[in-house]
Amino acid sequence: MSRQAQPATDETEDFDGQYGEENAPGIEKARPIPRISIQAFCDDNHTAEILQYAAEDRRLSKAHVSVHMGGIAAAVAHYVDSPTPNLIIVDSSLRGSQLLAELDNLAESCDPGTRVVVIGRHNDVLLYRELLKRGVSEYLVTPIEPLQLMESISNLYNNPDTDPVGHVFAFIGAKGGVGSSTICHNVAWTLSEVLKSNVTIADLDLAFGTTGLDFNQDPVQGIAEALAAPERLDDQLLDRLLTKCSEHLSIFAAPVVLDRDYDISADSCDMVIDVVRQNVPYVAVDLPHSWSPWTKRVLLQADEVIITAAPDLANLRNAKNVVDLLKTARKNDRKPHLVLNMVGVPKRQEITLKEFEQALDLKAISVIDYDSESFSQAANNGQMIEEMNSKAKATEKFREIAMAMTHRRDTKTEKKQAQSALSPLAPLLEKLKFKR
Ligand SMILES: Nc1ncnc2c1ncn2[C@@H]1O[C@H](COP(=O)(O)OP(=O)(O)OP(=O)(O)O)[C@@H](O)[C@H]1O
Numbered sequence: 001m002s003r004q005a006q007p008a009t010d011e012t013e014d015f016d017g018q019y020g021e022e023n024a025p026g027i028e029k030a031r032p033i034p035r036i037s038i039q040a041f042c043d044d045n046h047t048a049e050i051l052q053y054a055a056e057d058r059r060l061s062k063a064h065v066s067v068h069m070g071g072i073a074a075a076v077a078h079y080v081d082s083p084t085p086n087l088i089i090v091d092s093s094l095r096g097s098q099l100l101a102e103l104d105n106l107a108e109s110c111d112p113g114t115r116v117v118v119i120g121r122h123n124d125v126l127l128y129r130e131l132l133k134r135g136v137s138e139y140l141v142t143p144i145e146p147l148q149l150m151e152s153i154s155n156l157y158n159n160p161d162t163d164p165v166g167h168v169f170a171f172i173g174a175k176g177g178v179g180s181s182t183i184c185h186n187v188a189w190t191l192s193e194v195l196k197s198n199v200t201i202a203d204l205d206l207a208f209g210t211t212g213l214d215f216n217q218d219p220v221q222g223i224a225e226a227l228a229a230p231e232r233l234d235d236q237l238l239d240r241l242l243t244k245c246s247e248h249l250s251i252f253a254a255p256v257v258l259d260r261d262y263d264i265s266a267d268s269c270d271m272v273i274d275v276v277r278q279n280v281p282y283v284a285v286d287l288p289h290s291w292s293p294w295t296k297r298v299l300l301q302a303d304e305v306i307i308t309a310a311p312d313l314a315n316l317r318n319a320k321n322v323v324d325l326l327k328t329a330r331k332n333d334r335k336p337h338l339v340l341n342m343v344g345v346p347k348r349q350e351i352t353l354k355e356f357e358q359a360l361d362l363k364a365i366s367v368i369d370y371d372s373e374s375f376s377q378a379a380n381n382g383q384m385i386e387e388m389n390s391k392a393k394a395t396e397k398f399r400e401i402a403m404a405m406t407h408r409r410d411t412k413t414e415k416k417q418a419q420s421a422l423s424p425l426a427p428l429l430e431k432l433k434f435k436r
């Protein structure tokens, strides 16, 4: 709890921008905050002004900050049908059990990975302990100052004892040409649109990568420059090497020229991905279908691995090899995610989903039909499938993969289901289901 030494006070001096850096506490401690999304819900105008002031500071320039009024109740209502951001800040004048009850309501809508900071009025150690027990990351007591707030956020995301901010998702095909890159790009785009969180696609298929083409971009510089001198890569250089495709999506594009030699080392890959993950919450690594020490390292180091396979024997064998390798080398990690793609090609003999899942001892998170019309049209337009046709069947699949790999609920579908379960007709509908 910050400001423990000071008694609680309700004094609300008018905010007039008096929080100059020179005099403010926390100046040395507030480090730049990575590209996370922060949503604040305030009870009190003064706190909202301070949050807004902090949001305009250079340290928060990479983060997406929005400040709303209405306190915890407004937050609860908002997240009924919206996904939660990386950080929620709630400002509340409630006391003890009332505050805890409202926070419990909020917790019901919080997706995994979302952190909560509470700004309260009461300097109460017992309340502070209760809040920590419930998973609240920090409790600040008003009056707060912008730098103090930034220091608290910065401690949450820059603390060397806590995990780095970004999650790395490695996408690999069980065979060449099975759609791994297409899925990586569409899923990354969906993630950035649905969660409104920043996502970077790192295209490690240096000679033949399609990220630039798929997003209709032709960057002059990209990931090859970073890999050539990874020790020089810092936040500023990264900003220059990334190409922004939409508000929340940027690509670290492959050069796709053949007159260069690409001597990538596993260490340089590690260093580059580490810098990216310190700057964005989600990094989607598009791996080429080739096997080398660095592809292996990226797979073994990733937070989540997504293996795309087509339903044939060679894909099954290769997918099994990758799954077995990961199982042996990552004993304390979750299993990789399997996506079966290009299913249902007319007249093709295919291995069934059940056979695939049994052989790999892994349930597929998604099965995508072969759909030459949507996939070829989107690829040729340099668009994502949902941008081209939001009704295409694959769009739901990309959403399904995005939610599964981030271990989130599909807020829209689940919350709709929850609402219909609460409907007065729900018991009747259940009975009808049974009768059928
Ligand atoms: N479900 C699908 N139905 C029809 N075409 C698809 C499907 N999925 C991917 N494709 C198409 O297959 C082709 C290969 O896709 P992509 O480049 O994503 O594969 P990859 O596994 O990344 O290949 P590489 O081994 O070259 O990296 C692309 O033209 C893409 O549009």
Ligand SMILES: [Mg+2]
Pocket: 180, 181, 182, 205, 286, 287, 288, 289
């Ligand atoms: Mg590819």
